[in-house]
Amino acid sequence: MIEARGLHKQFKTPVVKEGSFAGIRTLFTREYRVKEAVKDISFTINQGDFIGYIGPNGAGKSTTIKMLTGILHPSSGEVRIAGVDPHRHRRRVVSRLGVVFGQRSQLWWDLPVKDSYEILAHMYKVGDKERDLRLGQLSELLGLGEFWTTPVRKLSLGQRMRADIAASMLHDPDVLFMDEPTIGLDVTAKRSIRDFLKTLNTEFGKTILLTTHDMDDIEQLCERVMVINHGQLSYDGTIDELREKIGLPTTIRVTFAGAWSIPLPPGEGLQLPLEVRLPTGEAFRVVETGPDYVRVEANRQQIRAVDILREMSAWGEAADIHTEEPAFEDVIHKVY
Numbered sequence: 001m002i003e004a005r006g007l008h009k010q011f012k013t014p015v016v017k018e019g020s021f022a023g024i025r026t027l028f029t030r031e032y033r034v035k036e037a038v039k040d041i042s043f044t045i046n047q048g049d050f051i052g053y054i055g056p057n058g059a060g061k062s063t064t065i066k067m068l069t070g071i072l073h074p075s076s077g078e079v080r081i082a083g084v085d086p087h088r089h090r091r092r093v094v095s096r097l098g099v100v101f102g103q104r105s106q107l108w109w110d111l112p113v114k115d116s117y118e119i120l121a122h123m124y125k126v127g128d129k130e131r132d133l134r135l136g137q138l139s140e141l142l143g144l145g146e147f148w149t150t151p152v153r154k155l156s157l158g159q160r161m162r163a164d165i166a167a168s169m170l171h172d173p174d175v176l177f178m179d180e181p182t183i184g185l186d187v188t189a190k191r192s193i194r195d196f197l198k199t200l201n202t203e204f205g206k207t208i209l210l211t212t213h214d215m216d217d218i219e220q221l222c223e224r225v226m227v228i229n230h231g232q233l234s235y236d237g238t239i240d241e242l243r244e245k246i247g248l249p250t251t252i253r254v255t256f257a258g259a260w261s262i263p264l265p266p267g268e269g270l271q272l273p274l275e276v277r278l279p280t281g282e283a284f285r286v287v288e289t290g291p292d293y294v295r296v297e298a299n300r301q302q303i304r305a306v307d308i309l310r311e312m313s314a315w316g317e318a319a320d321i322h323t324e325e326p327a328f329e330d331v332i333h334k335v336y
């Protein structure tokens with residue numbers, strides 16, 4: 001559905017001169033600074049995929065999306081959307097694409113929401129009957145009715161985002177590029193956008209590439225994630241594989257009903273962190289202790305929780321067990 005092969009994008013910006021007449025001297029300068037925003041990126045996205053495209057600020061996400069949607073021409077490499085070059089054949093491709101840039105609205109600021117939809121439907125050559133049918137469905141899913149006649153500038157951020165997402169769907173595209181569609185939204189508004197995107201993917205089979213800094217969005221919606229860093233893809237795979245690859249420890253905290261003690265070699269006191277090795281060779285670490293609890297860390301790829309608990313049950317009578325997987329935010333922080 002979407003193919004990117006060896007994508008590069010360089011931006012040339014004039015070096016800004018300092019001192020008197022700096023503006024004019026910059027205008028006539030022959031010195032340029034070259035910024036390689038995207039360096040040799042390749043990937044394939046299949047129909048019906050829901051993919052997270054993440055990376056730190058300035059990593060090259062928006063530049064990639066602009067190349068995929070035909071807004072920017074790659075310096076080298078190629079993009080194909082359903083076999084078509086989006087830059088050369090913009091008109092043919094645009095009818096298949098829906099794009100939302102969360103930081104910018106594509107709606108007309110001073111017009112009522114419904115008027116923007118009429119203009120967009122006209123631009124995309126969507127007939128009146130089809131437009132009304134689609135707006136009816138979108139209104140039901142996104143609750144557009146509550147601000148139908150309100151000028152866009154008077155909408156709350158959550159309403160504006162819902163209105164923008166509906167606008168991107170008016171021509172019923174099969175591929176959606178969502179660049180930060182939940183930015184700045186409260187928990188409830190985020191949830192309604194997430195639910196809608198999920199419905200689009202699972203019930204309507206839309207292919208979605210989602211860019212966001214919100215790791216909950218990614219964890220809840222995407223099976224596959226692509227990580228871009230300094231213009232290069234540093235990871236492309238499932239979230240679970242990424243967790244495994246990064247190998248942050250799982251934490252297990254056991255609260256004991258009464259006294260507890262960790263068997264130590266004679267004459268040795270308890271020093272943290274303490275490595276505990278099982279007779280089978282696998283190990284875990286005791287990292288914290290309290291009057292009635294012991295907290296340990298372990299790599300789940302190397303040792304089973306059940307084996308840790310069996311060992312710990314010999315230290316005292318367990319009253320409660322709490323297990324915590326590494327937060328996805330921490331996994332991503334490590335990748336960045």
Ligand SMILES: Nc1ncnc2c1ncn2[C@@H]1O[C@H](COP(=O)(O)OP(=O)(O)OP(=O)(O)O)[C@@H](O)[C@H]1O
Nearest residue numbers: 011013035037055056057058059060061062063064
């Ligand atoms: N038109 C441009 N001219 C010059 N440099 C640019 C241009 N657009 C982007 N860049 C630079 O290219 C790099 C990648 O920018 P891009 O906007 O793609 O990053 P991003 O991953 O989307 O970042 P963010 O998460 O902050 O939105 C940045 O260093 C940026 O300053």
